Amino acid sequence: FQFFWLSLNVWLFGKTFLLYNQGLQYYYLHQMLGLGLCISRASASVLNLNCCLVLLPMCRVLLAFLRGSQKVASKKTRRLLDKSKTFHVTCGVTICIFSALHVAAHLVNALNFSENYNEEFVTLNAANYRGEDPRKLLFATVPGLTGVLMVLVLFLMCTASTYAIRVSNYDIFWYTHNLFFVFYMLLMLHVSGGVLKFQTNLEEHPPGCFNPNKTLQHNLSVPKAFEELFPDYTTEPFPEDLAAPEPFVQNTFMRVCSEEPKFQSHFPETWFWISGPLCLYCVERLYRYIRSNKPVTITSVISHPSNVLEVRMMKEDFEARPGQYVILHCPRVSALESHPFTLTMCPTDTKATFGVHLKVVGDWTERFRDLLLLHSNQDTEILPIYQQRRYPKLYVDGPFGSPFEESLNYEVSLCVAGGIGVTPFASVLNTLLDDWKCYKLRRLYFVWVCRDIESFRWFADLLCMLHNKLWQENRPDYINIQLYLSQTDGIQKIIGEKYQALNSRLLIGRPRWKLLLDDIAKCNRRKTIGVFCCGPNKISKILHKLSNSSNSYGTRFEYNKESFS
Numbered sequence: 001f002q003f004f005w006l007s008l009n010v011w012l013f014g015k016t017f018l019l020y021n022q023g024l025q026y027y028y029l030h031q032m033l034g035l036g037l038c039i040s041r042a043s044a045s046v047l048n049l050n051c052c053l054v055l056l057p058m059c060r061v062l063l064a065f066l067r068g069s070q071k072v073a074s075k076k077t078r079r080l081l082d083k084s085k086t087f088h089v090t091c092g093v094t095i096c097i098f099s100a101l102h103v104a105a106h107l108v109n110a111l112n113f114s115e116n117y118n119e120e121f122v123t124l125n126a127a128n129y130r131g132e133d134p135r136k137l138l139f140a141t142v143p144g145l146t147g148v149l150m151v152l153v154l155f156l157m158c159t160a161s162t163y164a165i166r167v168s169n170y171d172i173f174w175y176t177h178n179l180f181f182v183f184y185m186l187l188m189l190h191v192s193g194g195v196l197k198f199q200t201n202l203e204e205h206p207p208g209c210f211n212p213n214k215t216l217q218h219n220l221s222v223p224k225a226f227e228e229l230f231p232d233y234t235t236e237p238f239p240e241d242l243a244a245p246e247p248f249v250q251n252t253f254m255r256v257c258s259e260e261p262k263f264q265s266h267f268p269e270t271w272f273w274i275s276g277p278l279c280l281y282c283v284e285r286l287y288r289y290i291r292s293n294k295p296v297t298i299t300s301v302i303s304h305p306s307n308v309l310e311v312r313m314m315k316e317d318f319e320a321r322p323g324q325y326v327i328l329h330c331p332r333v334s335a336l337e338s339h340p341f342t343l344t345m346c347p348t349d350t351k352a353t354f355g356v357h358l359k360v361v362g363d364w365t366e367r368f369r370d371l372l373l374l375h376s377n378q379d380t381e382i383l384p385i386y387q388q389r390r391y392p393k394l395y396v397d398g399p400f401g402s403p404f405e406e407s408l409n410y411e412v413s414l415c416v417a418g419g420i421g422v423t424p425f426a427s428v429l430n431t432l433l434d435d436w437k438c439y440k441l442r443r444l445y446f447v448w449v450c451r452d453i454e455s456f457r458w459f460a461d462l463l464c465m466l467h468n469k470l471w472q473e474n475r476p477d478y479i480n481i482q483l484y485l486s487q488t489d490g491i492q493k494i495i496g497e498k499y500q501a502l503n504s505r506l507l508i509g510r511p512r513w514k515l516l517l518d519d520i521a522k523c524n525r526r527k528t529i530g531v532f533c534c535g536p537n538k539i540s541k542i543l544h545k546l547s548n549s550s551n552s553y554g555t556r557f558e559y560n561k562e563s564f565s
Contacts, residue, residue, distance in 0.1 A: 004089050009046045010092055011300025016042040017433060025198040027207035028124060028261065029113040033109050034117045037196065040105035048273040050098070051187065060400040061284050064324070067401040082403040082560060096158050099284035101540050103151060110134035110144075114151055116531075124264050126195050144292045146186045155235045155349035174337050183205040184278055187270060201262045209257040226411040292329070299353060301391075305454035308420065309369050312345065315396060320354060321345045322427040323404030327397040328356070333367045341533075343399065344426035348434055357458060362482050373507030402533065404428065404562035407441070410530035411448045414520060414541060414557075415444040418535020420454060422448055425534070427458050433466050436478065443477065445520055449484040449535070456483055456506075461494045481505045482516075513539075517546050521555035529557045 020026050030037055054327045056065070110126075117130035121146055126137055138144040159165070160176035199205070294315075302310040314362070320326075321342055329338035345355040360369050371392045404424040407413045408431070415425045425446065432444070446463075450456055463481060470478045483506045520529065531547050534539050547557035 002086075005087075005090050005094070005287070006082075009049070009098070012049065013042045013046050013098070016045040016467070020316075021204055023198075024202055024207055025200075025249075026197060028118075028121055028263075029196065032118060032121075032124065033112045036105045036108035036112060036280065039107065040102055040109060041196065043102040043105060045093060045096045045390075047102060048270050050091045050094045051184075051270070052273040054088060054095065055274075055281045057067065057088035057091075058410075059281055059284050059369055061288060062280070064401040074394070079403070079558070081558065092161070095100075096154065099151070100153055103147070106147065107138075110137040110553050111435050113137060121261065121263070124197055141178065141193065141195075143190055143195050146190040146193075148192060150183055150186045153179050153186070157183070159227055159512070171334075171337065171341075171365070178336070184274060186471050187274065188268075191268040191270040194268075197234075197263040197265050200262050204259045205257045205261045210293050219302045220341050244389055250557060253565075263375075272427045290328075292395050294395075295393040296396050298372075298391045298394060298492045299408045303369075303373060304357070304458050306452060306458075307360040307362060308364070308458055309372065310344070310357050310453075311353060311358060311372065313396070314347075314352050314354070318354065318396070320399040321405050322346050322425055322431040323400035323402050323407060326399050326426075328368075329395040330368055330371070330392055331363055331395075332371055332392040337364060338397070339364060340400075342402070342404075342427070344423050345430050348431075357420070357423050357426070383430075390443040404534070406530060406560060407532050408439040408557075409441075410528065411440060412527055413441055414444075414447070414517075415534065416447045416531070416533045416535065416539065417490065418449050418533075418539055419451065421534035421536075421539065422459060423534070425532070426462065429459070429462055429466055432479075433462065433469060436470075443524070444479045445482075445483045446486070447516070449486055449511065449539070453485060454503065460502055462496060464501055482507065482511070484511055486510050514540050517543075517557065519553065521551045521553045521557075524555055525552075526554040526559060531557050531559045533560070 017038045019029070021035075026037065063084055066234075067078055067081055091359055111134050113125060113127040114130070114132045114134050117125055117127050117132070138148060156176045156180055160173045162205075166173045199207070266351050296313040296315045298311060300312045302312075321341075325340050325342040327338050327340050341356040343354055343356050344357045345353065345492045347354045358365055360366055364550045402424065404415075406563060407415060407425070415428070417425055429446075429512075432439075432441075448456070466479065467481065481502070483502060485506060485508055531543055533543050542561050547559035
């Protein structure tokens with residue numbers, strides 16, 4: 001996909017480059033600036049496209065609506081919606097690349113405006129006189145100054161978006177990324193300067209024509225490319241029976257101009273490109289603010305092993321599908337910062353409670369945990385609802401769609417989780433515990449890999465309850481549970497007699513993924529199996545590669561994933 005998008009942008013760059021290189025209306029400007037004109041305008045067209053589309057993947061409500069509506073009935077089309085984050089990153093990288101090219105071209109243009117100042121075309125010049133300091137064009141004009149500021153904003157956003165900074169200090173990424181609004185405001189001002197102009201009176205003043213009103217002519221010649229496009233403007237032999245006038249020393253003449261060339265700035269096309277997506281994004285953010293402005297009611301907080309916190313809450317008219325996620329905002333933790341968390345429990349017809357599990361790994365989650373737990377040093381604490389006054393205000397925005405919603409729409413699904421990546425599948429398991437017969441899913445392979453034995457206790461009760469229910473309903477083959485302990489000093493078990501069913505499914509080491517998928521393909525010949533992964537990128541890449549490879553059983557694997565990147 002990234003290669004296709006890059007190819008499309010290169011094609012757009014090339015088409016725009018030829019337009020400005022061969023267009024007669026840009027002849028005089030091209031004579032002054034050279035290739036700097038073509039490169040700057042071609043890169044600007046690519047930037048317009050990507051600045052327009054980079055916001056659309058961030059319209060989460062729109063994506064959730066499209067995923068849940070009947071208008072997108074194709075499973076393949078819905079899977080394309082899962083690439084929204086990849087598309088957003090690809091557009092961002094494209095903006096960075098072509099912005100560097102755009103800046104370099106305009107630096108050359110500023111120098112050419114100063115050195116090639118033409119007194120005949122005063123309105124065409126951006127400089128005020130020949131030899132003017134190019135730095136004045138960069139720092140003393142609206143287009144130049146806004147361009148410099150946009151470069152600084154873009155540099156901050158790009159550097160703070162790197163994986164190392166996001167992992168080490170998410171706050172930096174969060175605050176710098178919200179500078180996008182400043183970037184777009186500067187962009188609106190940047191394109192309103194009208195520095196680059198085109199000729200509007202080509203009929204009255206063809207490029208290179210002879211103007212008899214001028215006392216001095218410069219033997220201008222029309223390039224061959226223009227002669228082919230405009231044969232009426234080409235040079236012709238002077239009649240043999242007439243004496244050649246003195247100015248035409250080469251026995252040729254040019255078409256006589258009827259007026260001086262007139263130049264005009266382009267209408268800021270960028271406004272057309274970005275106004276729609278920007279308004280759509282702003283309307284969605286307003287809708288999300290109105291929808292989430294009422295705090296939720298926290299019913300209980302549970303501290304699990306391995307620094308995992310479970311928060312259960314209720315909200316009026318809140319509906320969600322298994323696999324979706326919400327965004328939590330706690331003003332007492334941070335006035336502006338908010339974070340997404342996958343729902344591990346969805347509201348149903350019989351219960352209004354929904355919940356999330358969050359791993360305490362950063363400053364935000366640490367402060368949030370300290371505010372929720374009365375005694376954060378205790379291993380487990382369930383705070384009843386009558387102590388609600390002790391909880392800070394918590395706002396929930398969502399729910400929003402994710403690839404894991406499709407796990408119930410396959411006849412056979414393989415769900416692979418790594419550590420806390422089990423959270424998307426917890427809501428699916430909770431939904432199956434309530435009623436599994438109403439869904440298309442008839443067989444679920446659940447693989448969970450953890451580093452320590454205590455992590456399995458996060459959802460051990462849920463797995464045991466689902467296992468026992470399916471046994472009671474004579475469907476023990478409905479779910480295949482495989483638990484892998486990747487790091488251990490010896491044989492270990494999940495503590496508790498009630499977890500005996502899980503102890504028998506606990507394996508030491510890492511899964512042998514190729515053998516696992518071959519075994520699943522053998523048991524489900526000529527079927528389409530949905531593969532869902534939430535975990536480290538290493539596992540995701542292996543499963544993605546194996547899903548795309550063929551097998552001898554006619555089984556097709558469709559890969560879906562969500563990573564911790």
